[in-house]
Amino acid sequence: MKKYLKRWGILFLLIICSLGAFNLLSHKGKFEKVSHVSVDKEIFNENQVVYLGYLIKWEGIGTPILEGVELILSDGTEDDPDFVQSFISKMDFGSMEENEAIKEGLVQSLLPVKGYKPDNDFSLVLRVKPKHIEPDHDISSVRIFYKKFGQSQTQTILFGEGIVTD
Numbered sequence: 001m002k003k004y005l006k007r008w009g010i011l012f013l014l015i016i017c018s019l020g021a022f023n024l025l026s027h028k029g030k031f032e033k034v035s036h037v038s039v040d041k042e043i044f045n046e047n048q049v050v051y052l053g054y055l056i057k058w059e060g061i062g063t064p065i066l067e068g069v070e071l072i073l074s075d076g077t078e079d080d081p082d083f084v085q086s087f088i089s090k091m092d093f094g095s096m097e098e099n100e101a102i103k104e105g106l107v108q109s110l111l112p113v114k115g116y117k118p119d120n121d122f123s124l125v126l127r128v129k130p131k132h133i134e135p136d137h138d139i140s141s142v143r144i145f146y147k148k149f150g151q152s153q154t155q156t157i158l159f160g161e162g163i164v165t166d
Helices: 002-026 041-045 098-103
Strands: 030-033 050-059 065-073 084-089 095-097 122-128 139-148 151-158
Touching: 030 151, 050 098, 065 084, 095 098
Parallel strands: none
Antiparallel strands: 030 050, 050 095, 050 122, 065 139, 084 122, 139 151
């Protein structure tokens, strides 16, 4: 009977250790913003749609699957998805007005965020429609929703400088 209990005890400990190791590994890793772009406030006053690309790098174990992004304004509220749309580009995108991005064929190469598996660096591209935007009511961070090893996770990346300059 004691051998039987010992075996079950050892099996139980192995299962608990395996679950703990899986939990630790599945939460290891993070996204890092490598580049930052911003545009002059006057561009928005001219009713120009602008594309802004932020180079993002995944550092960690496993390959995450992006589920979505949420933009947070400096006052802590979420930005209106009607004014800002998010995409993925496999190349460093920078910033440009919409008609220039269309001419260069960059808009056609944009991918949806949902379901994207970053295998290397990628650009998170924001398509920003003109609206009354001020430096004190600017995008301050982006919240990335992703899955890794089947577990949903979230990370916030700060946009310290915002996207609008005076």
